[in-house]
Amino acid sequence: MQECNRSQKIAICTVGLPARGKTYISRKLNRYFNWLGYKSRVFINGNYRREICGTECNSLFFDPNNEEAQKARSDCAKMALQDLIQFLKNGGDIGILDGTNITKERRHQIESDLKSSFNGIQTLWIESICNDSKVIQNNIRLTKINNPDYCNMDSEQATIDFLNRIKMYEQIYKTITDDEDLSYIKTMNVGADIIVHQVYGFLLSKVVSFIMNLHTYPRPIYLSRHGESQYNVDDRVGGDSDLSELGEMYADKLADFFNQEFPTKEIKNEIIFLTSTMRRAIHTSDVVAQKLEIQPLQLKTLDEINVGICDGMTYTEIAQKFPNDFQERKINKLGYRYPRGESYLDLISRIEPVIFEIERSRQPVMIIAHQAILRCLYAYFHQNEIPEVPTLDIPLHCVIKLTPAAYFCDEKRVMINPQTGEISIKEEYVQEFIRSKSKQKSFIDL
């Protein structure tokens, strides 16, 4: 994996009224950083407040004139910041402070606390502004679902209370101004307008690009391996073999499946269809392409992991010829690099541009590729931890449909029998998982 430039600690702080997508941005960024190999963590003001003041706070708690409550909230915010600073001091690379931070005083305090705690730290402020009531309503609906504050209220009451809470914040909200001398990014109305002020540095420049392309569109991502190949039959790794007879049958049935999945010509034309430059993937894609009358883009970036000198061997042959490597790979499948080839970490690095492209797209994405590469793609969107990547189950003759949404990722697996065309479906919802995670004060990788 590419060596990360770890010279400076980075602290990122959000700014904005409730239901403006701050937590969404924090989580997405956190995911992206951890994926790139950095130690990143989010510290959520709200969770500190919940833990210390309890979850039974109604909107009056947020009245700026409620002095006692103000003090309590201020103390909680200080704790979150302190934990962030500790995290960075103990080996963390990037700390993300997820809070409203809507007053100049608060921002100034945080900025000076951060600058005084470290010899050289880069700070970045991300303000999310939104005046579109539809977007806000939608965000409230989502926030409400996951928010432990409202688990005992009925839905109508909760909405009213939340809107009142926002009104309290609005009274004292001051947008970031240039005289505060902060490095900031302002994103308005989900990226329609973006302002970048004094943002420099390798990683922060990447953050800008990332934020510019962020959206909450729930578009589906279809992942499938090529049909069974000759090498699969012979149990060999690498190579550029073509499909076996069974593999060809799968390609056919896959085309039928996608034809059903995308019923109209309009929908078909919108699909972003990607494949690799290897024969088995191209062959599979061509069959699908013909049926749907669309063209795939062949990207070398999606080629299977390069197994170097082991190319064309069976696992038994590798065990015999290179017993040390075989052992090494068993112990550290993630970091082990085939001599003259790649490791899973290299793959993760290699696919970064593709991940970026998929994040950016608001249309359905269809990818026909290979096992190792799909493990990496799947892991990113399905929010698996990196060490899990090399052992994820991505079987042949199966279409995995992922629908990443704001706080979770739905998954549906469609196993297609290549001979009979029979379909069996398995669905998974991750909402409960997210609810439990959101109760933690901070989390490493969500």
Added chain:
Amino acid sequence: MQQYKKTQNKLILVLVGLPARGKTHISYKLNRYLNWIGYKSEIFSIKGAQQNNDQLDQNIDYELEIDPANQQFVDVRQQLSFTAAHQLVNFLQNDGDIALYNGLTSTKLDRQKLKSLFKEKLKLEYQVFWIESICDDPQVILNNINESKLSRFKEKTIEQFMNQINVLAQDYESLENIENLSYIKLINIGKLVKVHMLEGYLCSKIVSFLLNLHANNRQIYLVRSCQTEYHLLDKIGGDPELSATGKQHSQQLGDYFIEELKGNKNITFFTSQMKRGIQTAEIVGDKLGIKALKTKNLDEIDYGICDGLTVKEIAAKYPKQIKERKANPLEFKYPRGESFLDVIHRVEPIIYEIERSREPVLIIAHVAVLKCLYAYYHCNQINEIPNIDIPINCVIKLVPIPYHCLESRVIIK
């Protein structure tokens, strides 16, 4: 992603801004970048139209000359701006992919007229993205004038330029959201950036690229890793270690850079993940007291089935491939390996890093990779890449300056 370009609509990038705001510099850099990543891109400007017109006095800067009493200048400028726009339309109607326009765009009316012209004359799908450069830092403006204007118009003084610009500034209208344009505003060379209605893969890439531009003229050093066994055996590819001579040369390289960099430890230092790259970089790095960042993006081109063979063996075993490579050296892909186009794509993130860096950049890598990096700064067309000469034991020093790139080569003995 180069393959994306085939499905891309035509793209027009329109530059907006007062003189001495770096518009030409931005258009030049963007044009270079877009051609490098595989698009057919060209700049259409008042200057360009003027240079193509023999009947005009080439000593007059029609962009700047403004004498409200002299209607003739105003008319000529309009004409040139118009001509450039027509040439642009022609270019896109044929096989051009991206056109950059540097003409009359300072008022809302100018921009409306331009939009209408495109709508009327372009008979295919296209997208327009507006790039405005704003500057209120007098020092920066002064530098711009010094570097770009004075050389062309030697009879003028700086005061004259500033006065003319101030006159033009009175009628200048910055881009506004109500004009319903997709734009980026770069203020004081990226200190503040505003983006409005950004759409599409290519515009997104262009914005990322623009965010990294700056006006520092810093040096870029390109060096090959030193001698290995494979060199002596005339083999290509592989992952061999440095020979004893190679290690010696690396020491000398280190000494050269000690003098050259004069103790500057803030340089951007990259190498590949191949043994010869790492070893050379370690020896040089030790002398300088800095560590190189190792990235697989700088690894040598993958020679596929030809990896580890000598040139003679390849000629004997794969005569068909040799023929193919001769016919089209840029796009030729070694079977199970890469082509130069793949390398360009792979090396693109490094270009971003180089552009972003305001300190000197030192890259220790390999022939094919360096050819691609070099081409970004020097070649106008990427099909020149296979013929670029990158000798071993030679430090190529590039210093990009406005509209140009200085080069010097030093052989290390």
